[in-house]
Amino acid sequence: MQKKQQSLIIIMLHNSCSIFFIFFLYLGISCYISTNGHAASLGHYTLSCPSFNNSISFSEWFGTNLPFIFYDPSQYNYDVFIEGMKQLNISHVRIPIHWSVLEPQNGILEPTYVSRLDFTMDKLSKANISSLFFIAGSPKWISSNPSASNYDQYPPTSVEPFILRVKWLLERYAMKGLEIIQIWNEVNLPSFWAPMEDPQAYTHLLNATFTELRNFTHSSFSSHVIQIAMSGMAYFSEMPYHDMNPMFYSLEPLGAFNYCDIVSYHPYYNTPEGNIPQQNVYDFEIKAQLAQQFLSKFGKKIYATEWGWSTYASDFSEQPFITLTQQADYILKRLIMLMYLCFDRVYQFALFDFPPVGFSTRDTYYGIFNASTSAMPNSLPGKPSFYALRNFLNFIGNQHPHNSLHSTPKLIIPKVNDPGNMHSFTVQNSNGDVLWMYWTSMNSSNNQSMTLDTSLIKDILNQTMNTSSTSIVVTFSVYDPIENVLEANGIVEDLNRVTVNVHTTFRVAKFSFSKSMINSSPSPPKQSSFKPKDSKRVSQAAFTTWDYHPLRFGFMFIMIVLTQVLILLEQ
Structure with missing residues (x-):
């Protein structure tokens, strides 16, 4: 024995x-x-967003903040700006409604303000542009601190007058494109909710308004569904007087997420990658992924209702100085990051510069249009950021309202001379072109040549060869939308030797196929069986798929050992 x-x-x-x-x-x-293979690395992505079925319609996804009501329509040509929005395929705007200015006395509305708002909504309605109103700023007669010089930054003493004014806005503008009401703005900051942030008080305002509006009907919009958005939180909702703890966490036990259709925050950063990209080039996206995982469990749409960079030229205490060209580069980079981070809609801040009176120097120059002159010219006064956005949309073929970007089953990634610290985004447009948008951090050497892994392109060609015997021509081009320069453009002779130069500024590459050879519909994305806990939105590269996960092999190992033991025991 x-x-x-x-x-x-x-x-x-x-x-x-x-x-x-x-x-x-x-x-x-x-x-x-x-x-x-970058299945588990940060920086390389395709669309993996269940909320919009792994595709993005740019006209539905991209919006802007519109400060029309600060400008006298008799002195500024609103039609010029609307034409600019049309060129960027924008059909959604966010408009500030300052309650203190709208209703300076109880029940008495300021006629000039109402007139400008009427004029704005008429113009937008005719252009088929929908609006989000955010309402903030307590009038002195309802402010909880009426004697303070900043009385409008204090919350109201009663919610009923606020609800009454919101109902008035709905009655007046719902049939002119008003689709979303956002309850207050940046309530996690004392500058909007003084003297300090108060999650319980804000939840009370949100609950009362949401409940009342859900039961509110009016003949002018009986069939028009209005969505309610929670206040757009500054940054990631950190509260200065609560040890910088996120307000989102404090709102959860109060049930606040039950009283809205949309949650949102304002991911302002010094650069697209983070405040100090030299230390961590993935700082922003790591935090944004954590925020998305937390917020997505409530089943609400997730918006970024403000984001952008100012081109102001003095007092850099609030934001480091950037040039007009840097603003263009930053906006394009952040735009791509917000796509693969699965925001349901984003509103860039802002369409044009604010008036210099009543705003900080920084806040004055966030626009992608100049608007600081005494009279607006009849031609588009665009900054480089406007033209870069327009160039980008034209190049990727997404300037048409019905065109979309779709996920791909594989990623295009560097295969040889990977510089590291990269961000890239692989998608396919409605024309069948494969697009690769990319840049690297300032820590990497510029203009280094790298060879791409083009397995995705080979797969598409193989699929096409199975259905056609005709030869297929693949064209590869690289475009700089900021300088409007086509850096490469030609027929691909060898898919194993496709190279591009590394750049710290934004670039987009395109693989185009002969139209007769490839179906205009993109290939269906590979579905992963891996489901992250408590999250419906995690970008493809945020986790390792089951197909490649080492835990799979650990499980296989355990099963093999158990099988061997059972066989030996049988012997």
């Missing part, structure tokens, strides 16, 4: 060695694929 046990142990050890060898071989392969 003892001899049989010894033999059994020897056999098990021999088999275990073989098993361990196979296991670690699998583990090494899986780690290699996971690292070199």
Whole structure:
């Protein structure tokens, strides 16, 4: 019996060695694929957003903040700006409604303000542009601190007058494109909710308004559904007087997420990648992914209702100085990041510069249009950021309202001379073109040449060859939308030798196929069976898929060992 046990142990050890060898071989392969295939690395993405079925219609997704009501329509040509929005395929705007200015006395509306708002909504309605109103700023007669010079920054003493004014706005503008009401603005900051942020008080205002509006009907918009948005939180909702804890976390136990259709925040940063990209080039997207995972469990739409950079030229205490060209580069980079981070809609801040009176120097110059002159010219006064956006949309073929960007089953990534610290985004447009948008951090060497992994393009060609015997021509181009320069454009002779130069500024590359050779519909995305806990929105590269995950091989190893033990015991 003892001899049989010894033999059994020897056999098990021999088999275990073989098993361990196979296991670690699998583990090494899986780690290699996971690292070199970028399935688990930050920076390389396609669309993986269940909320909009892994595709983006730019006209529905991209909006802007519109400060029309600060400008006298008799002195400024509103039609010029609307034409600019049309060129960017914008059909959604966010408009500030300052309650203190609208209703300076109880029940008495300021006629000039109402007149400008009427004029604005008439213009937008005729242009088929929908509006989000955010309402903030308590009038002195309802402010909780009327004697303060900043009385409008204090919350109202009663919610009923606020609800009454919101109803008035709905009655007047719902049939002119008003689709969303946002309850207050940046309530996690004392500058909007003084003297300090108060999650309970804000939840009371949100609950009362949401409940009342859900039961509110009016003949002028009986069939028009108005959505209610929670206040857009500054940054990631950190509260200065609560040890910088996120207000979102404090609102959850209060049930605040039950009283809205949309949640939003304002991801302002010094750069698209983060405040100090030299230390962490993925700072912003790591935090945004955590925020998305937390917010998505409530089943609400997630918006970024403000984001952008100012081109102001003095007092850089609030934002480092950037040039007009840098603003264009930053906006394009952040736009791409917000796509693969699965925001349901984003509103860039802002369409044009604010008036210099009544705003900080920084806040005056966020626009992608200049608007600080005494009279607006009849031609588009665009900054480089406007023209870069327009160039970008034209190049990717998404300037048409019905065109969309779609996810791809594989990513285009560097294969040789990967510079690291990269951000890239692989999608396919409605024409069938494969687009690769990319840049690297300032820590990497500029103009370094890298060879691309074009497995995705090869797969598309193989699929096409199965349905057609005609030769296929692939054209590859690289475009700089800021300088409006086509840096490369030609027929691909060898897909194993497609190279591009590394740049710290935004670039977009395009693989185009002969129209007769490729179906205009993009290939369906590969569906991963891996479901992250408590999250419906995680970009493809935020986690390792089950196909490549080392845990899969760990599970296989355990099953093999158990099988071997059972076989030996049977013997």
